[in-house]
Amino acid sequence: MTAFNDKSGPFTHAPTSVSLTMATVLAALVPATLFDAWLFGWPAIFMFVITVGSCLLMEAGCLILSNKPLQPSLSDGSVVLTGWLLAMSLPPWAPWWVGLLGAVFAVVLAKHLFGGIGQNVFNPAMVGRVALLVSFPLQMTSWVKTAPLGSEGAPSFTQALGITFGHVTGFDAMGAASALGYVKTELSRGVPVNVSAQHLPDLMDMALGMHSGSFGETSALLILAGGLLLLARRIISWHIPVSLMGTLFVLGTVFSAIDPGRYADGMFHLVSGATFLGAFFIATDYVTSPVSKRGQLVYGFGVGLLTWIIRTFAGYPEGMAFAVLLMNALTPIIDHHIRPRVFGRTYKGEPLPLKGDK
Amino acid sequence: MKLFTVRGGIHPEYRKERTSESAIVALPLPAALYLPLQQHIGAPAEPVVEAGALVKKGQLLARAGGAVSAPVHAPTSGRIASIAEMTAPHPSGLPQMTIILEPDGKDEWAELPLGLSDPFKADPSSIRQRVAEAGIVGMGGATFPSAVKLSLGTEKKLDVLLLNGAECEPYLTCDDRVMREFAEEMIDGARIMAYALGAPKVVIAIEENKPQALSIVSEAAAIQPNVEVVSVPAQYPMGSERHLVQAITGEETPARKLTADLGIVVHNVATARAVHHAVRHGRPLTSRVVTVSGGAIAKPQNVEAPLGALVSDLIEFCGGLSVPPRRVVNGGPMMGQPLPSLDVPVVKGTSGILALTAAETNEHATQPCIRCGTCVTICPCGLVPVEMSAFIRKENLDAAARLGVRDCVSCGSCSYICPAHIPLVHYFNYAKGRLNALDREARKTDQIRQLVEGHNERLEKQAAAKAAAAAAAKAAAEAQSTIENRGEA
Numbered sequence: 090m091t092a093f094n095d096k097s098g099p100f101t102h103a104p105t106s107v108s109l110t111m112a113t114v115l116a117a118l119v120p121a122t123l124f125d126a127w128l129f130g131w132p133a134i135f136m137f138v139i140t141v142g143s144c145l146l147m148e149a150g151c152l153i154l155s156n157k158p159l160q161p162s163l164s165d166g167s168v169v170l171t172g173w174l175l176a177m178s179l180p181p182w183a184p185w186w187v188g189l190l191g192a193v194f195a196v197v198l199a200k201h202l203f204g205g206i207g208q209n210v211f212n213p214a215m216v217g218r219v220a221l222l223v224s225f226p227l228q229m230t231s232w233v234k235t236a237p238l239g240s241e242g243a244p245s246f247t248q249a250l251g252i253t254f255g256h257v258t259g260f261d262a263m264g265a266a267s268a269l270g271y272v273k274t275e276l277s278r279g280v281p282v283n284v285s286a287q288h289l290p291d292l293m294d295m296a297l298g299m300h301s302g303s304f305g306e307t308s309a310l311l312i313l314a315g316g317l318l319l320l321a322r323r324i325i326s327w328h329i330p331v332s333l334m335g336t337l338f339v340l341g342t343v344f345s346a347i348d349p350g351r352y353a354d355g356m357f358h359l360v361s362g363a364t365f366l367g368a369f370f371i372a373t374d375y376v377t378s379p380v381s382k383r384g385q386l387v388y389g390f391g392v393g394l395l396t397w398i399i400r401t402f403a404g405y406p407e408g409m410a411f412a413v414l415l416m417n418a419l420t421p422i423i424d425h426h427i428r429p430r431v432f433g434r435t436y437k438g439e440p441l442p443l444k445g446d447k
Numbered sequence: 448m449k450l451f452t453v454r455g456g457i458h459p460e461y462r463k464e465r466t467s468e469s470a471i472v473a474l475p476l477p478a479a480l481y482l483p484l485q486q487h488i489g490a491p492a493e494p495v496v497e498a499g500a501l502v503k504k505g506q507l508l509a510r511a512g513g514a515v516s517a518p519v520h521a522p523t524s525g526r527i528a529s530i531a532e533m534t535a536p537h538p539s540g541l542p543q544m545t546i547i548l549e550p551d552g553k554d555e556w557a558e559l560p561l562g563l564s565d566p567f568k569a570d571p572s573s574i575r576q577r578v579a580e581a582g583i584v585g586m587g588g589a590t591f592p593s594a595v596k597l598s599l600g601t602e603k604k605l606d607v608l609l610l611n612g613a614e615c616e617p618y619l620t621c622d623d624r625v626m627r628e629f630a631e632e633m634i635d636g637a638r639i640m641a642y643a644l645g646a647p648k649v650v651i652a653i654e655e656n657k658p659q660a661l662s663i664v665s666e667a668a669a670i671q672p673n674v675e676v677v678s679v680p681a682q683y684p685m686g687s688e689r690h691l692v693q694a695i696t697g698e699e700t701p702a703r704k705l706t707a708d709l710g711i712v713v714h715n716v717a718t719a720r721a722v723h724h725a726v727r728h729g730r731p732l733t734s735r736v737v738t739v740s741g742g743a744i745a746k747p748q749n750v751e752a753p754l755g756a757l758v759s760d761l762i763e764f765c766g767g768l769s770v771p772p773r774r775v776v777n778g779g780p781m782m783g784q785p786l787p788s789l790d791v792p793v794v795k796g797t798s799g800i801l802a803l804t805a806a807e808t809n810e811h812a813t814q815p816c817i818r819c820g821t822c823v824t825i826c827p828c829g830l831v832p833v834e835m836s837a838f839i840r841k842e843n844l845d846a847a848a849r850l851g852v853r854d855c856v857s858c859g860s861c862s863y864i865c866p867a868h869i870p871l872v873h874y875f876n877y878a879k880g881r882l883n884a885l886d887r888e889a890r891k892t893d894q895i896r897q898l899v900e901g902h903n904e905r906l907e908k909q910a911a912a913k914a915a916a917a918a919a920a921k922a923a924a925e926a927q928s929t930i931e932n933r934g935e936a
Binding site: 094095096097098099100101102103104105106107109110161165167205206207208326375376378379380381382385424428429430431432433434438440441442443444 | 454457459460538540617689690698699700701702703704708709774776780781782783784785786787801803807808809810811812814815816817818819820821823824826827828829830831833834849850851854857859862863864865866867868870872873876
């Protein structure tokens with residue numbers, strides 16, 4: 090008898106695997122990434138390759154140091170996804186050391202010091218981004234004007250090497266501001282939001298991505314398309330994106346109706362900054378978000394609320410990364426207190442009363 | 448009929464088409480039949496024959512060993528070769544007492560009790576007795592003695608007998624074939640059971656992926672006013688008793704209660720057919736339909752096998768193994784149990800014999816959990832498998848129990864869907880077994896403590912009585928000596 094008798098059933102399995110899940114998420118990011126690579130040119134491509142490569146290196150190093158096998162952790166796509174999302178959240182022309190340092194923060198500090206895949210409390214990519222943002226605020230907020238590959242003023246391959254690895258400053262394209270940053274700066278100068286917003290590209294251009302910002306936050310519509318793919322493939326469910334964006338939209342709409350000079354409107358909140366990227370790809374990170382659907386609704390609401398508060402009242406123009414990290418910290422508590430109702434029991438765990446029993 | 452949604456569940460690849468279109472074929476009598484005394488939940492049966500005895504088909508070989516037990520009958524005529532220990536069709540591979548019958552090839556019936564021509568005029572208790580004497584147990588795999596379940600009507604007011612034809616396990620088509628080929632027998636058996644239960648109505652639930660069975664059974668049931676046929680969604684585990692009741696009535700059976708508390712008793716379709724045979728013809732349960740399937744079986748089909756035929760006999764009859772199987776399973780691939788050997792017998796609860804290839808079992812090395820939460824979403828019992836398994840891995844069984852591991856029905860949906868291939872149900876089965884063992888130990892310790900306390904109390908009483916007697920004797924002696932002293936004085 091050659092058959093095995095070492096475990097209980099089931100003796101069939103869905104065609105699911107960790108690497109398939111990760112590969113689907115990566116595939117959903119491809120269109121937006123290609124567009125952004127074209128939009129920001131060679132320096133952005135270098136930045137992307139360096140960031141993802143550094144994350145792979147850090148993962149390998151940590152696995153070796155902790156005496157864990159390199160496979161399947163290195164090839165299952167999880168660390169590539171971390172690096173990819175980190176790169177999406179960095180300024181497109183960030184120099185080489187920004188990507189490398191981000192990888193150290195993300196993979197070494199946020200992931201492996203907590204025990205590796207599945208054990209981290211905080212979203213590694215967002216830890217990387219936030220650590221960089223508070224350490225190097227200048228480099229992290231140096232947005233560039235868009236300079237599509239092949240267009241006039243786009244840096245050549247060699248110029249790009251200079252931007253990424255040298256100290257080329259004062260390049261023509263430097264010095265633009267992201268939409269959220271612009272509105273915030275203008276407001277601090279006393280220019281009402283509804284006035285400054287008129288100087289921004291219109292919402293459609295912003296949605297299409299023809300504006301300044303982080304590498305991955307510009308092409309909102311392509312990110313949205315990727316997010317919808319994830320929903321269709323059932324990699325993620327609607328709960329986090331809908332509650333997150335719904336909260337942001339409702340708060341924006343209500344408060345801008347009250348005081349349009351002080352508060353940006355709901356639609357602006359949705360298409361500017363990293364809202365779509367955050368709602369579909371960052372906040373839905375499996376490891377750091379709640380496992381139950383009701384918990385995910387609460388979590389999404391929390392991220393939306395905190396993002397709006399930070400964007401509106403705090404010193405940073407973009408709040409998604411902070412909001413996600415803050416809600417990450419609450420995830421174990423949400424999971425502890427919000428569980429599905431067990432069949433035949435009340436939420437408190439008592440058996441349901443029989444009909445007729447009082 | 449309006450249906451109600453059931454939480455969670457999965458849509459596995461059913462692979463039923465391999466056997467669903469071929470008619471049931473009878474297995475030729477094998478050289479020997481191996482009849483374990485324990486083919487049911489409850490006490491093992493007690494043999495009433497001895498080695499060397501000549502028996503006829505349908506003759507009682509072992510009687511029920513208690514209130515919850517079931518007798519065993521001879522599936523054919525022949526000679527009792529021996530009563531000996533033999534490997535049980537159970538993953539443990541432990542031996543159990545087994546009656547070994549060598550068929551004489553005549554297949555002669557014993558004298559059977561006369562069938563009832565109108566069971567609906569008989570006393571319901573006499574029907575239950577016939578079912579008990581026929582050795583009928585739940586044939587969906589639970590193997591609970593059916594007569595015991597039929598007596599639920601004496602304590603509770605019942606409304607519906609729900610006949611479970613969901614057959615939600617992939618591969619299995621034995622119930623499907625029984626419904627298609629023996630619809631009248633099954634419906635008759637169901638009506639008899641409903642009568643015995645005192646339930647005015649029969650509802651037959653069939654998953655929508657069995658359209659032929661649905662139409663055949665609906666047609667056969669059309670002439671019966673109190674029988675309704677319902678198509679339920681193909682959603683695993685629809686065949687789970689409590690979930691099927693929820694789909695039909697919208698009511699959730701409270702924890703630690705029975706569906707009978709809601710007025711509903713659930714029986715399997717093959718059980719209904721066996722009841723028909725027992726009540727109308729006096730025939731005991733001596734054979735059953737088994738689905739022999741899986742990628743490693745050369746000619747998958749449904750086989751009507753005498754109880755006690757070896758799994759290897761069935762596989763050989765189905766063309767043998769075309770490739771070495773990765774797993775051989777007793778039952779369906781979701782909740783079935785791995786077989787320790789092919790030389791174990793078919794018993795009353797054997798619904799399927801599956802020889803599965805590595806491609807079908809799709810086993811992979813376990814990876815760390817990525818907390819995707821799919822197990823939480825699909826759990827039909829509303830549990831949190833990811834959290835329970837984490838506690839169980841740390842042997843923190845109390846925490847797992849608080850999260851409700853005992854409410855798990857081991858349907859296997861979570862293990863099936865887990866992208867990290869974590870054997871979640873394996874953990875839960877382990878935890879349930881350990882918790883039960885701990886409970887038994889605790890009860891035993893409790894009993895011993897009570898016995899010891901009682902013993903000590905008795906000893907103390909005896910000692911006290913002795914002391915009192917000694918004191919009394921001493922006092923009497925002293926009194927005596929005082930008197931004597933006085934006398935001397």
